[in-house]
Amino acid sequence: GQSLEQPSEVTAVEGAIVQINCTYQTSGFYGLSWYQQHDGGAPTFLSYNALDGLEETGRFSSFLSRSDSYGYLLLQELQMKDSASYFCAVRDPKYGNKLVFGAGTILRVKS
Amino acid sequence: GAGVSQSPSNKVTEKGKDVELRCDPISGHTALYWYRQSLGQGLEFLIYFQGNSAPDKSGLPSDRFSAERTGGSVSTLTIQRTQQEDSAVYLCASSQVGQGSGGANVLTFGAGSRLTVL
Numbered sequence: 001g002q003s004l005e006q007p008s009e010v011t012a013v014e015g016a017i018v019q020i021n022c023t024y025q026t027s028g029f030y031g032l033s034w035y036q037q038h039d040g041g042a043p044t045f046l047s048y049n050a051l052d053g054l055e056e057t058g059r060f061s062s063f064l065s066r067s068d069s070y071g072y073l074l075l076q077e078l079q080m081k082d083s084a085s086y087f088c089a090v091r092d093p094k095y096g097n098k099l100v101f102g103a104g105t106i107l108r109v110k111s
Numbered sequence: 112g113a114g115v116s117q118s119p120s121n122k123v124t125e126k127g128k129d130v131e132l133r134c135d136p137i138s139g140h141t142a143l144y145w146y147r148q149s150l151g152q153g154l155e156f157l158i159y160f161q162g163n164s165a166p167d168k169s170g171l172p173s174d175r176f177s178a179e180r181t182g183g184s185v186s187t188l189t190i191q192r193t194q195q196e197d198s199a200v201y202l203c204a205s206s207q208v209g210q211g212s213g214g215a216n217v218l219t220f221g222a223g224s225r226l227t228v229l
Binding site: 100103 | 221
């Protein structure tokens, strides 16, 4: 099946840059996605990478290296409101095309 | 509708009772997922419906869990003879799916149904 690994927790200060890594193992691959979930809220889609390289959306960027089975989410100019859990997810056509999530990374932003 | 609707938002039940959780996906979304999230944990895949294909039930933890999707729209997750370990937030999500489309990776989640089994 698929497996994804990401750090359980990351702490950074307001205004800083933080990188959340995700490594995955799948037999097939239809892209790497990132989701954000605030405490008590529902996960919301942040970004999707199907091809190698960096995708930028405002303060958030996501990177993918298919040869390394690795990606990361980069958050710049951190704000307190960025404190949340961040999940990477992959979709593997060999396993029914369903979206499978990593265990999540808790990001704590300190002032 | 404009978003994914789930009901009830909160359900407290006694051990051994059956519960039904409902999900109304975004109109036109052909893919529908159920996930379970225990406190402070990740998203545990339960079941996936895609169009008229047979559902992927590989994540259902036991035969006490079942789900159906009627008319390609509303879905109901049923848990029979609930146990305390079933206590969690049950999240439903839907997405559009196209051939090789990235849209299948963009899930819209409902607010969840928080189940507490006493």
